[in-house]
Every structure is written in C-alpha cells, then in structure tokens.
Amino acid sequence: MEAQTLGIVLAPLIGSVIAGLFGKKIGRRWSHRVTIAGVAIAFLLSLMVFKQVVVDGVTYNEAVYTWAAIGDLRLEIGFLIDRLSALMMVVVTFVSLMVHIYTIGYMADDPGYQRFFSYIALFTFSMLMLVMANNFLQLFFGWEAVGLVSYLLIGFWYKRESAIYANLKAFLVNRVGDFGFLLGIACVLMYTGSLAYTEVFAAVPTLAEATISLWPDAAWSVLTVIGILLFIGAMGKSAQVPLHVWLPDSMEGPTPISALIHAATMVTAGIFMVARMSPIYEMSETALSVILVIGAVTAFFMGLIGIVQNDIKRVIAYSTLSQLGYMTVALGVSAYAAGMFHLMTHAFFKALLFLGAGSVIIAMHHEQDMRKMGGLKKYMPITYWTSLLGALALIGFPGFSGFFSKDSIIEAVHASELPGAGFAYVMVLSGVFVTAFYTFRMLFLTFHGKERMDHHTQEHLKESPAVVTVPLILLAIPSVVAGLYIEPILFGGFFGEAVVVSPTHDVLAAVGAEFHGAMAFALHGFQGTPFALAMAGVVAAWYLYLVRPQLPEQLGARLGLIYWALNNKYGFDRFNEVVFAGGARCTGRVLSQFGDRVLIDGFIVNGTARMVGAIAKLVRYVQSGYLFHYAFVMILGLLLFIGGFVIYGG
Secondary structure: OHHHHHHHHHHHHHHHHHHHHHHHHHHHHHHHHHHHHHHHHHHHHHHHHHHHHHOOOOOEEEEEEEEEEEOOEEEEEEEEEOHHHHHHHHHHHHHHHHHHHHHHHHOOOOOOHHHHHHHHHHHHHHHHHHHOEOEHHHHHHHHHHHHHHHHHHHOOOOOOHHHHHHHHHHHHHHHHHHHHHHHHHHHHHHHHOOOEHHHHHHHHHHHOOOEEEEEOOEEEEHHHHHHHHHHHHHHHHOOOOOOOOHHHHHHHOOHHHHHHHHHOOHHHHHHHHHHHOHHHHOOOHHHHHHHHHHHHHHHHHHHHHHOOOOEHHHHHHHHHHHHHHHHHHHHHOOOHHHHHHHHHHHHHHHHHHHHHHHHHHHHOOOOOEHHHOOOHHHOOHHHHHHHHHHHHHHHOOOOOHHHHHHHHHHHHHHHOOOOOHHHHHHHHHHHHHHHHHHHHHHHHHHHOOOOOOOHHHHHOOOOOOHHHHHHHHHHHHHHHHHHHHHHHHHHOOOOHHHOOOOHHHOHHHHHHOOOOOHHHHHHHHOOOHHHHHHHHHHHHHHHHHHHOOOHHHHHHHHOHHHHHHHHOHHHHHHHHHHHHHHHHHHHHHHHHHHHHHHHHHHHHHHHHHHHHHHHHHHHOOOOOOOHHHHHHHHHHHHHHHHHHHHHHHO
C-alpha cells in the first residue's frame, strides 16, 4: 500500500509544481489538465485504498522517511491508513476534483488562472498529508501547510485591499489557535516521549492520574490540559467561537476556494483531529464538556448572524460556522462517528451550495448582493434545482443526507449525561429553525420573487456552462443519497479501532437501540421536533420574503438592539479591532516614541555624544597653558596616588 499512499499525496503536489513553475510555458489548458489529472489520480487511488481498508480489512501504518533522530526520539514522515483516514481521503479528493473542474469555468477570464490551479492542488496535497499522518510532526506540517495555502488563496486577488485584510486576519487568528496546538503537542512529547500516534495512545492510560501545576496550588489533569490545548488549535482551524472571525471574511477569495476551504479541507481539519485524538479525549470529561459547550454556542449563535447577511456567500459562510458547531457538539458527547458522518455529508451539500452560489455570481456578472437578484429560477434551472437539493440536505429534510447526520447528532446530545449536554441540546434543536430560515431566505431572495437586477444584467442572464453545472449535478447525488450509509457508519462499527469511545460515553449505542433502518429513521423524522422546527423556518422565510417582503425591514427597525448585535456580529470584530489590533498599534507607538526616539536615539545614541561633549567641556578648563597649574595638578595627583597606596596598600 506504500506506493498507493505516496501516489495519493504526490500526484496533486506534482500537478501543483508543474502549474506553478511552468504555467506560463504550458499555458492555461495544460495547467488545468495536469492539476486535475493529479487530483483525479489521488481520488482513484483513494477509492482503491478505501476498498482495501473497509472491504479487505487492511490497515497501513508505516514510516516512509526519517527526518531526524534525537536519542530515542525519531522525527518521521509516515502514513496511517485506517477507516477514519480512508473516509477523509475519499471525501477530500472527490470534493477537490469537483472544485478543480468547476474552476475552469469560474476562473476562465482571470489573469491568475495557472497560479490558482497551482494553489488549489497544493491545498489538496496539504490536507491529504494532514489526514494521512501517523504522527504529530506530520500532522503539524499538514496543519500549517493548509493555513499557509489558505492565506495565499483568500488573498488571491491581492490588488483588493479587502482581500489582503481577510487573508492577514485568517493567518493571525489561526496563529492564536496554532500556539495552543503546538503547546499541546509539546505536552504530548514531554509526558509520553514520542510523537507517533500508536505510542502516544498506548501511553494514555498511564497518564490517567498524572497532574500538572499550571500555577501554584492548582493541579490539573495532564490529559485535560493536553486535550484543551489541542482543541484550541481545532478552534482556530474549524472556526469555533471566539476564533471564528476569520472564516466569514475568507469569502474575499474566489468562490471555488470558498467551497474547498468551507466544505472538505481546512475547516474540517479540527474536527478530524479531535476524532483522531479520541483516546485522549475519552480520558477527560472536562475537555469533552469544553468542546460540547463551545460547539453548541457556535452552532446556534453563528447561525443567527446568517439571517441578516445579504451577501450570498456570507450566508453560506455563517452556515458553515453553524454546521461546524454541530460537528463539534457531536465530538463533545463522544459521538465521533456522528461528527465524522456529518463532516462527510456536509462536505457534499456545502460544496454544492457554494458552487451553486458561484454559478449565480457568474450569471450576475460577479454581483453577490441577494437584494439585487430574484427570479433566477427560470434563467438557471440546473443551478436552481441542484441548489434546492443542497438546501434540503442542509436543513435536514427527512431522506436527504443532512437529515441522517444532523438528526443523529441531536439524538446523541439528547442521550448524553455530560455536564453541558442539556444546554447543548437546546442550542442544536433551536439551530434547526435558524438553519431552515436563513437557507430558504437565501433561496427565495435569489431564485424566487420579482427580478431586482439591472436591465443590462437581466438581458444577459443564462445558465452557466457545463464545466460549472456538471460538478453541481455530481455533488447533488451524494447530497441526496450519502445519508443512506448511516447504519454502517454510526451503528455498525465502521471506524473500528480508529475511534475509541468509553462505555460510559457511548451515546450512539443508546441511539442505535432505537434505530430500525434508514427508511424507518427517515419516516420517523417526519414526526420529530426537528422536522417541525425546520418547516417552521421554511414557512417563516416564505412569508417574510415572498408574501410580505416589506416586513423584514420593519422587524429590523423594531428589534433594534438584536438587529444591531447580529449585524455587527456580536461585536467580535470591533472588540478585536479595538483591543488587539488597537492595543498592538498603541504598543507600537509607545515603543516607537519612547523606546526608539527617547530611550535609544535620545539617551543611548545622542546621550552618549552629549555626555562626551559635557566631559570634554569640563576637562578643557584644565588645559590653561600656565606651567604652575600643570605642576599643581601633578603634585595633587601624586599625593592622591601615595595616599591611596598608604590606605589600601598597608
């Protein structure tokens, strides 16, 4: 399997290097051909590996290169291919392949065409290195690589000031999370003496009673500290409150990369990492409760912001934040399989929605404000129907993929007895209404109602080309049917030993006791509270934006404080701008004015010169030109010398 695993990671990398270094020589057509071929090879090889792992029962865990050896510590590049990583490899490569094909149409007129293909292929390579890693060193390499390439992609249109601001914001916020992540890895190495997953997980039971003093008279469980520090890294990558602020601004990048970042790659890295570290988290209920509460807050409150957004891509971005919150909640109640299942289904329907939004943006000549759209259904039928399927999957309509994964998370939270589970249940249940409302608000404003675009745009409206619509159709298929695999993934022990769940935390076993097949689960969904809340959200959006379109503005005026809070994103951006950015600028000014000008230039540099001048000014009075003055000074010096010798020499 070594040759296949190397082929999976190297094929996109080779395509990226060719398009990046030789793009001008080989031209646009061959740039997209080599990168698409690389990702296609990775996808096909991932399918082969998936079959070997899932059907044939083969697990691969080998080092392929030793980077350094320090005593007993070996720093290696290696691959762990089990059921968890095999599933991620298929999802990442399939969604990436669809995005690559779609990019041919979306970026057709962009002067940075070759560079963009090089970047997205490199992004795919980085994510594959992350999910296939068998040690913390390679995990950190992939972790940082996806952050670096996301910086390049978010700021791809580098002549836009907003794009430069957005990619710098993403980079800095992720550095905050990565600092915690790096400390967590350092703790792992300090207490286990290894960075290899198998050795670290084997040592975890011996650390169950170990404590660490973070400050005097305060002993913390080592595993709790490690778990929380690693999760801080996940909060940055997977955009959990309060490290979520970078993700909505990442919409400044081209739509294909929005789909790739938000669906299958960067934002799912934190979810995957926590699932991979399940042996550690199962030993700390404190860490699980922290994950649970933060995920619940993100799921509900970030969804609310999506209600007031008018940019079609930002609505979907806040939807991503909310759905990542659902995945995080699943991890917090030890329903790792449910979290990964939602990660998989979400990758399909969220990529579909983003690419559908991109299709609309192409038709609207890059207009993204939904208030200037409307009535696009008759002009763009393929985009409309595929987007509708994605929307139904997102709101969890029974039978669609999102229903099976989201409802299983809600049921798992309901069955949990961990501290914070009651609060989380209320949040994720309320989030169902919010999700349905902002999703169909977006759908109604974009595709239904009266046409609000200008006359020139209206005259040129048409369906997007096949390179755009074919990926939409191919993504719509798993958005509908992927949920049918709920039984083997959630209740059939699909992940095997790749995911560890303590018997006292096994909430999916309680949910599985009431499970009687996918069809029965879907039919029962029509009777559940989540379905009623989802339908209430759809009806509310229909009434407010199609029947009484003047009402939302009136409600916004009446709910002044609430609307202000949502429109200002609860003040997170303003707080960061004033406290952190403002504090950094203030510190810089102080260091510049006092440290540089007063202390260094004024006191050390110029002060030294002034001191020499002052001493010289005093000493020059000694040089009077009179012989008796010089004789007096010599005698005085001799007396001082003799006196000192008598006092200290005797």
